[in-house]
Amino acid sequence: MPVKVGIPRALLYYYYYPLWRTFFEELGAEVVLSSPSTKGVLTEGLKYAVDEVCLPVKLTFGHVLDLAGKVDLIFLPRLISVKKAEYICPKFLGLPDMIRRLAGIPPLIDVNIDRYKSNNDICLAVKEVGRLFTHNHFKIWLAYRRSLKVHRRYFRLLELGLMPAEALAVLKDRVKNEPLPEPEKITVALIGHPYNIHDPYVSMNIIGRLRTLGANVITAECLPEKTAGSYASRLPKKLFWTLGQRMMGAALYYLERPDLSGMIHVAAFGCGPDSMTGELIERRARTMGMPFLSLTLDEHTGEAGVITRLEAFLDMVSWKMAGTVGAIKSSS
């Protein structure tokens, strides 16, 4: 019977799931994904996480507990750094240590993924994980190459404007890309950590709602990493959070795009990097005169309140596009 490896549907799942899945499957393991986020999953996580950690980490606790009993191993790497001289976030660094304390969970694959000193250091992590399944180095290397290929394909799909859920569906079913829907009049940039905006439970399906309300949604993932990086390098000092840098670069890039009508920043309550990047983005948006909405999510956020704010925001954006707001401003 193949070893069952559980992957929590949380945090960087939205970036690396195709890669992880392919890697483990190539090595002969069976990959089990935790169930989609629900109130039940979150409540379970809230029981065991300290109050101060942010919503996505609390949700991760829930997803790990959801996997308990269903799998032999849980893949929960210590994501220290996925790119040279950058970090993810202190909570990612301590995540395996926070999770390990939970009773009744299967052993963790808590390999250190640390490319802080050199991008090639990833090989160490690959080898370490691969050895759990096979001693054939060539097989490990092959699995890694194949998973990398899938990863690149996934990111190309994201750059086409697909949301992670859609891109995953395309990868899974091996169907041809559906033609993208006709662009709407309003284009809104949704800036936030991938695990906040792409989890329909956490974000209260913000992407779907915006689309229903008649807006195109573009996120930081729709932008090639290089472009985001070059825009982010305009800052006086390089941001040392990979995700923060991507969000910052995307925000700066989108703010200069003439077809952008508004920007929404989504942050989890108490998120450290967001408190800094959000402030910089908001200040920049204000100077550029871009309509800006800042949403803070936590486990208490009421859905109705968010919908009202989204509707009001889109109303404001369309009024501004119709010239009404400008007219009032110039007449007063």
Next chain:
Amino acid sequence: MRVTFPHMGNLHISLKAMFQTLGVEVVVPPPCSKRTLSLGSKHGPEFACLPLKLNLGNFIEAYELGADTVVMAGGCGPCRFGYYAQIQQAILKDLGCALQFIVLEPPQRQITELLVKIKQLAGSRSWWKIIQALRFGYRKARLVDEIERVALRSRPREKIPGSTDAAYRQALDLIDCASSWEKLTAAQEKAKEIMDKVAVDFSRQVIKVGVVGEIYTLLEPFSNLYLERHLGGLGVEVHRSIYLSGWVNEHLFHGLAKGMGSGKEARSASYPYLRHFVGGHGQETIGNAVRYARSGYDGIIQVFPFTCMPEIVAESILPDVCKDFGVHYLTFIMDENTGEAGMVTRLEAFTDLLARKKEAKEALSS
């Protein structure tokens, strides 16, 4: 150039000494106060941590006093502190405070990176003079830390309440006023004398508590609502895990000055609870908690600012450490809304608990 810097406990004493030796004009911001905090939280990002807000308040208040240049430390993550200067600069610019920033980043490869920035500050003064100034400032930091240690020891044992604090302030003033090496040596003797004069009763039974946590909230008494003083008043001997000179030695001098307790031991003690550094002092918090628990302290208090990422990781793990070693712990999270009275109540309850447990333990062992 009129230089100012953020407050962090008694940091201003050494920085002032350093700049004055260099002949750079210094504007010491007014001590952290309610006003500093409300200025900072008004203009700072809502979810930024308390030190950022207090520092911002310091800069605004120093600007009002005529400062035009800010000197502060930087960092390279993953803690937010590394990006403080850039955020504060953006905020101050929007506020119309024309302050120039000189950020001393910890040298990534070699110490020269730091020295270049210092040269920018010092202008045409010779390297010899700069090194002397650095040494002088560092010496003051070590003396101040020594005085703080003595104060922590004598506060719970003082015979006349408040006498330690009076002596402490007097001793700090002496160190602060010394303007040359000779005067500093004299001031050191005098300060030691003053601190020794505090009438203490060493036969008194005191509870020993180790304080761990984030460096700013540990060092700046205003930000921890005078935690150490309150604990001292309750008859608790406090041992603090982080001191200014130790931090400077480790992060700015790369451990150049030997013979000081380094964070290395603390970090290795954190295994197996926290197996990797998490930025800031998260791993040191766990490591020091283990060390305090091993050396028989009665309790551990963790202090950190609201939303501090590394300390949240430590907070999640601290219960395990304390359960394994059978010590009690208490966590204080500081933000602009924290009330002093609430904290004192919790401290009183905590010390009562510790005292009773200690009594029971002694009754059993005797």
